[in-house]
Amino acid sequence: MVEGKGWRGISSTRAGKQPENVWPPYPPPDESELERAVRLEEEREAKLISDAIDHALEVERQTLRRERKLETKLLLLGQSESGKSTMLKNFQIHFAPNALRAESDAWRTVIHLNLVRSVNFLLDVLTRPPSNNYAGDSSPTASSFSNRMSATPQPNSDLRRFKLTLSPLRQVEVILAKYLSAHEIPSTDSGRAASPTGSYGATAADVTIRGGRSWRALCQPRQEGDDEGHSRHSEGRVDPVENARQILDACRADVVLMWTSVSMQAALRDEGVSRDDVCAFFLDDADRIMQKDYEPTFDDILRARLQTDGVEEHHLTMETGMSTSALFSENGQHWIFYDVGGARGQRASWVPFFEDVNAIIFLCSTSGFNEVLAEDPTVNRLLDSFTTWKTICSSKLLVSVQFILILNKMDLLDARLKAGIQFSHYVKSYKDENDAEHVTEYLKRKFSAIHRHHSPEPRKLHMHSTCAIDMDTTSAVLLRIRDTLLVTYLAAMELI
Secondary structure (H helix, E strand, O other): OHHHHHHHHHHHHOOOOOOOOOOOOOOOOOOOHHHHHHHHHHHHHHHHHHHHHHHHHHHHHHHHHHHHHHEEEEEEEEOOOOOHHHHHHHHHHHHOHHHHHOOHHHHHHHHHHHHHHHHHHHHHHHHOOOOHHHOOOOOHHHHHHHHHHHOOOOHHHHHHHHHHHOOHHHHHHHHHHHHOOHHHOOHHHOOOOEOOOOOOOOOOOOEEEEOOOHHHHHOOOOOOOOHHHHHHHHOOOHHHHHHHHHHHHHHHHHHHHHHHOHHHHHHHHHHOOOHHHOOHHHHHOHHHHOOOOOOOOHHHHHHOOEEEEOOEEEEEEOOOOOEEEOOEEOOOOEEEEEEOOOOHHHHHHOHHHHHHOOEEEEEEEHHHHHOEOOOOOOOEHHHHHHHHHHHHHHOHHHOOOEEEEEEEOHHHHHHHHHOOOOHHHHOOOOOOOOOHHHHHHHHHHHHHHHHHHHOOOOOOEEEEEOOOOOHHHHHHHHHHHHHHHHHHHHHHOOOO
């Protein structure tokens, strides 16, 4: 018998102590025929179970491989405020509009909080008394406060009235922040860009939340039978937000009057407050946005300021894809985006995602050439982008990953250059004309050279320039990115 011969062979090589982890186990000494038959039957059953488990594991592995081929995973990288979240919203608007529209209640809350924080910030700036640290005619704060008291047409009476009539917005801010759990994260941790002088904090605080989709889920309509969700909303979740919307509607006229007031705008200019320091887009449209029945448009959602602390995983199912043949259609294709924090202290969280992504979309804020990092005022933002790009290109984990570079905020770059800010003053290697066209070409050459010299193996770089809040210009960029990802997807499916 073969089985017996096998055992005799094993027995002949055994000397002394029985080896561990041997299957089947050695027969015990002096084993009777009955005991041997029982043992062999037990071993046969154990092997059947073991084979079934191995088969199930292999089926699971094969299923995971197929699912991974059906998924396109993208990692959004870049500094804080480089436009990663805005670019993600662009992908949703163009390729999954219905899913984004279903989140409109959540985004309305974010937009309202953006607007309310801007109003409260403006009131704080315009009503703060001059500090003792600014004594003397040379102090811009002291002089501007003096101007508000004398030069502008009766600003003090306007300020006192606005501060009184708009005081309910303080409570609205608390309600909306609590609803989004935005109060859990200090606004100073958001990594907001500092000015060239290193000043930081002289802007309305952005909405900053923890990574994850829980804040969106809070605002989703309750599904039938969702008792837990019903209790959460009925016990103090929805009613305060509805009350907040009523307060916003009641304060609407005063917010519009304050924002359009000539004396208020003059006082803000004296204080050095620019439109970039507040959500000017929402303040310009406050009469529409503060109405009780307001529904956010895609343009509103695109301009909503929301910063994420940690990793935000977003699943997108293609709704507006094209069909390349009878065998393949993009509709239903699943994309997974990983939107990670861009502040220096959060970049260590990037590495775990390197091994399992199809493409990296790296965003560089071109307007950051005259700004410094909030975390380190000695580091220029653009130069830090060069360094970060070099590190990413050098990673051996990303050899087979598609690289997509987006030069973002081209509108702000153009505006700053036209305002006379010299690019060469901040980037010493630049020697060309001080206009957007020449600066953009320099940036493309610079990033391309870094990619070429530091990539472990030769690979193609897909480079685009855009303004992420402009849906028209971004649309063409998204279509080119989609084509790049589609080729990668079809290759993985062995269709090309």
